[in-house]
Amino acid sequence: MSDKMQHKHFSSDENHQKNELRKKILSRPERKGITGITKRWATNTLLVTALILLVIVAACTLFIVQYYRNYVVTYVSGYANESVTTFFTPYLDASDDVFNQKAKEYIDSFADESKIEVQVVDRHGKVAVSSSGFAVNERLDDMEDVIEATESATGICKWFGFNGNGEHIVSVAMVLPVNSDGEFSGAVRFITSMRGIDGQIFGFILLLLIVYIIALFFVALSGVFFIQTIVTPVRKINDTAKLIAEGNYDVRIESTGKENDEITELADSINTMISEIAVSDKLKNDFISTVSHELRTPLTAIKGWGEMLKELDGEDREISRRGTEVIINEADRLSQLVEELLDFSRMQNGNMTLRLEKIDVLAELDEAVFVFKERSKRDGIEISYNAPDIPAPMMGDPNRIKQVFVNVLDNAFKYNKHGGLVDVEAIVDGGTLTINVSDTGCGIAAEDLPNVKKKFYKANIQVRGSGIGLAVVDEIVKLHNGVFEIASELDVGTTVTIVFPIEKVEIEPVTSLIEEMMVNENEQ
8 A cells, every 4th residue: 555545544534533523522412400510519529528517417416415414424423422321321230210211311301302313222122212202113133223333343333224214314323331241231323314404415416407407508509509600601612612513613602701710711712712723724725725726727737738739749849849838837836836735744743854064045045046037037026136245154954945045035026016126135243144035015914914924824815825835934944043034014015034043254354455555555
């Protein structure tokens, strides 16, 4: 397979990929419900926020529960002290009646019986007396707090649980000292209900849940609002991108104008990109049209003269000579156009290379000007050339440098008029060579001037040319570390300035003829 066929194959693959991508973009279904960024935000940010807030609520709940439990236990435990032991110690070996009587006296003297129920357990494991005034049928086996207190080193047990009626209570049981026989002599139980405390805890938990729900609601509300400020413009951008994929370059993304944020910057950048694409697309179409015309014109001439020469059969030598010249000239035009296209392709791919060698830039300029001397006579345009008679050495590609001068001079002639002037001036200043090419042609409009060095751009479509000559010139000058500038005024003319860095040349002073005559006279 030839290189040309491979190139066409690759281009076909690239076009196929682009078409498939365009179909994929245009065939995407409309998003409905919670999808895309909103869904990711809901499943990630909102869910994580809800879990974090829930953990905070749970931690606060545990803290409140623990705080109130500790408070109640501390409050009730304050009654289980040495005064209890001191009061009952003298009656540990007394009869049951005496013990019960003293227990009743202790309960009668208890000042906080409205909040705390006091039960005195006798040596038999029965509740002898209760401050509630009701008989208690619990036995020692049913009193977990008393049993744990007997097993405790301190003789005191703090216990949470439920009584026989299912009421949540806190009990602090204190075992009395053993009697003279070393046996269990009784215990005192301080019991308080957790109903009021549980109500307060429930109220606080309910308040925390309400705060949790309100906080989550505002987080969700603000998040949805914030997400919409992103999703809505992104959807507009996506819709605009679909229109661009369809080839509509007249669309623009409406800027919210609220803030100079990333979305606004993205919208502005895309609008700028659309404008650039539209301009590039127009330039591309103009380029294709121009190149087609540039190719068609010489091909038509070559074909026409070829058919004519075929019919002449050598009868008219003058017409044959003229036809041959036309064919050669038009073939040269085609060759030049093809070379420009190849140079542009190399420039676009970054493959434009230079064959550097030591050259005299002014010598290359002399040859280019000499080539245009004949054309100046034919077109009726005067050419003026002024350059110093010294070398301007530099490392460069002689063919590319000559190409620069030929392209610039060709433009100066193409956009000039009969009887016009092309002035070429070269100035050497130290290590710099400045070449000015001025013409008295049609000039360039101010709005076109910044674009004339861009690819495909033609300020005057009436004049033949591909529109890439100056782009190639600019690239060649840059590769030689030079500067390429254009100044122009409409209907006045254009001046092209090219600056190259050159090597400094030491010029030996030449004694003038007058100085020699003066020296000879003095010697005589």
